[in-house]
Amino acid sequence: MESHMDPDLALFERVVQQDKAAFRALYRKFYQPLFHFLIRMLQRQDIVEEVVDDVMLTVWNKAGDFRGRSKVSTWIIGIAYRKGLKSYNKNRREPGMDDLAQHAGRIPGAADQSPDHSLEQQQLAEQVQSGLETLNGNHRCVMELTMLGYSCAEIADIVGCPVNTVKTRMFHARRQLKDHFGQSESLNPQAGGEV
Amino acid sequence: MTSRLLGSSHKEQFLNLPWYVNGTLSPDLREQVRAHIEQCPVCQEEVASLKRTQAAMTRNLDPVEIDEARLEHLMAHIDQSDGKAVKREKSTFFFGTLQSFIASLFSHRLAWVAVAPVVLVAVLLSSSPMIENGTAPYKTLSSGEQTGEQTIRLNLTVGETLNREEILQSVTAVVPGIMLTPEANGRHVMTLPDDASPEQVIRVMDKLRLHPSVHDVQRVNE
Ligand SMILES: [Zn+2]
Numbered sequence: 001m002e003s004h005m006d007p008d009l010a011l012f013e014r015v016v017q018q019d020k021a022a023f024r025a026l027y028r029k030f031y032q033p034l035f036h037f038l039i040r041m042l043q044r045q046d047i048v049e050e051v052v053d054d055v056m057l058t059v060w061n062k063a064g065d066f067r068g069r070s071k072v073s074t075w076i077i078g079i080a081y082r083k084g085l086k087s088y089n090k091n092r093r094e095p096g097m098d099d100l101a102q103h104a105g106r107i108p109g110a111a112d113q114s115p116d117h118s119l120e121q122q123q124l125a126e127q128v129q130s131g132l133e134t135l136n137g138n139h140r141c142v143m144e145l146t147m148l149g150y151s152c153a154e155i156a157d158i159v160g161c162p163v164n165t166v167k168t169r170m171f172h173a174r175r176q177l178k179d180h181f182g183q184s185e186s187l188n189p190q191a192g193g194e195v
Numbered sequence: 196m197t198s199r200l201l202g203s204s205h206k207e208q209f210l211n212l213p214w215y216v217n218g219t220l221s222p223d224l225r226e227q228v229r230a231h232i233e234q235c236p237v238c239q240e241e242v243a244s245l246k247r248t249q250a251a252m253t254r255n256l257d258p259v260e261i262d263e264a265r266l267e268h269l270m271a272h273i274d275q276s277d278g279k280a281v282k283r284e285k286s287t288f289f290f291g292t293l294q295s296f297i298a299s300l301f302s303h304r305l306a307w308v309a310v311a312p313v314v315l316v317a318v319l320l321s322s323s324p325m326i327e328n329g330t331a332p333y334k335t336l337s338s339g340e341q342t343g344e345q346t347i348r349l350n351l352t353v354g355e356t357l358n359r360e361e362i363l364q365s366v367t368a369v370v371p372g373i374m375l376t377p378e379a380n381g382r383h384v385m386t387l388p389d390d391a392s393p394e395q396v397i398r399v400m401d402k403l404r405l406h407p408s409v410h411d412v413q414r415v416n417e
Contacts, residue, residue, distance in 0.1 A: 018277075020270065027269075028261060035259045040252065049262065053269050060273055121254065128251040147252040151219035152211075167210040174213075177248070 008072035016063045027056050033073070033148075034080050040144045041084050051087055055080045070157040077145075078158040085137045131180035139173040142166055205231070209238055216245040347387040347396060351375075351403065352411040357383075362406060369398045 008029070014022030034055060038048040058079050066075055132140060138159070145155045156163045208231040214220050215228045232238045359375055367373050372388040385403075387396060396414075403412045 020273070023273075024266065024270070027266060031261050032259045036256050040256075049265060053265065056269065057272070121251070124247065125251040125254055128248055132252075144252070146213045146217055147249045149217050149219065151217075152214045154219075170213050171210055174245075 006071045006073075009068075012063065012066065012072045015060065016066070018060075018063075023056075023060055026059070030056070030073070030076055033077065037077065037080055037144060037148060038084050040148070041088050041140065047087060051080070051083050055083055058083075071154075074154050074157045077150075078160065081141055081145075081158050085141060088137045088140065127181060128177070131177040134180055135173050135176055139169050139176070142169040143173045143177075146170060205235055205238065208232070208235070209241065212238060212241050213245055216242055216249060347389070347391055348415040349385040349387070349400065349403070350413045350415055351383040351385055351409055353381060353383055354408045354410060355381075357408040362403070362408070365402055365406070366399045369402065370396075373399070 008026070011022050011026055011029070015026055031052065034052045035048060038051050039045065042048050042051065055076070059076055062079075066072070070078075132143065135143065141159060142155055145158060146152075150158070152163050152166050155166045159166065208228050211220065211224065211228050212232075215225060215232075220228060232242060363373060363375055366385070370387055370391045374386045376384045376386070378384055385399075387399065391399075400412050400414065403409045
């Protein structure tokens with residue numbers, strides 16, 4: 001899809017040829033998008049760094065498997081989705097991660113550096129984060145990817161499901177978030193009336 | 196187009212709202228959704244709610260600096276894997292060729308008489324490190340192969356209570372002929388015989404690391 005317009009394709013083709021300089025450039029280009037997606041999901045910087053390395057190592061080893069059906073970025077984020085989902089499901093069950101909701105809304109290494117955000121915004125972020133923690137991995141990923149600015153079709157490619165499934169997952173995720181807050185909460189001031 | 200807009204259902208447009216808010220709908224669909232929102236208070240509220248959610252979820256996403264040390268570590272890992280892959284390929288090629296050659300012999304029984312001496316030589320050579328590597332038998336201890344003609348030295352940092360005889364006795368049970376030479380600064384150098392296998396070297400190092408008088412063991416390749 002749109003691979004003829006893919007800005008990453010030239011660089012990626014060099015990676016397929018096992019060009020290490022190109023791989024370094026690709027790593028630099030994708031580090032931030034991968035980090036942002038995974039830190040939202042996994043919350044812990046040390047885990048995210050490990051997963052990003054794992055994703056990029058897979059990109060290096062499996063570059064030859066890329067068929068150009070999607071954009072390079074979609075393919076790479078798709079690898080991150082599968083690895084992130086695994087880690088998310090694993091860490092959700094770990095007792096040490098049960099207190100995540102306490103840290104809800106705090107992104108490691110960034111939250112403390114934003115004193116200009118109002119208390120209200122901070123509280124909203126914490127509410128949203130604690131609600132997100134109640135979602136299953138598939139719903140959570142669709143929600144995160146949407147909020148990070150991916151199109152519905154891109155998410156369908158990343159996750160590997162039809163566009164309509166993405167829409168349905170997003171719908172259920174939204175509904176569950178609202179249930180989490182209760183109908184009087186700030187995310188949903190006007191109750192009811194939806195589909 | 197107007198009739199199409201009015202006819203589009205609330206449900207259909209409601210499901211598109213998240214991507215209306217994140218700005219990734221196609222221009223046509225965006226216009227359809229916008230027209231529906233104008234006349235639907237439920238969708239108007241959902242858009243406002245989605246915008247608040249998005250703001251809450253992306254508020255702390257600051258630019259991320261790359262950890263250069265991690266990148267170098269990853270590249271080193273890739274370099275290492277490359278080495279192993281090249282070696283595997285060579286080895287697979289040789290044995291693959293040999294296998295298909297032998298397989299062809301089974302389909303022509305009489306040919307055995309003519310080629311048996313050749314096969315014998317090939318099998319003998321295949322066990323030689325020269326063939327396996329395609330190069331002269333230079334080895335490192337970490338390669339998990341026979342150590343060839345290298346001198347194997349271990350640098351030991353030891354405590355004051357070191358009992359040389361006792362340590363030597365424990366490691367010579369693994370490989371006979373080990374020597375232990377004191378050096379300056381409380382260090383000792385342990386020299387292993389050239390023909391010690393990597394497994395033996397590792398077992399010696401494990402024994403040393405477990406020994407209460409030995410604080411550190413470092414392998415030195417020469
Ligand atoms: Zn509507």
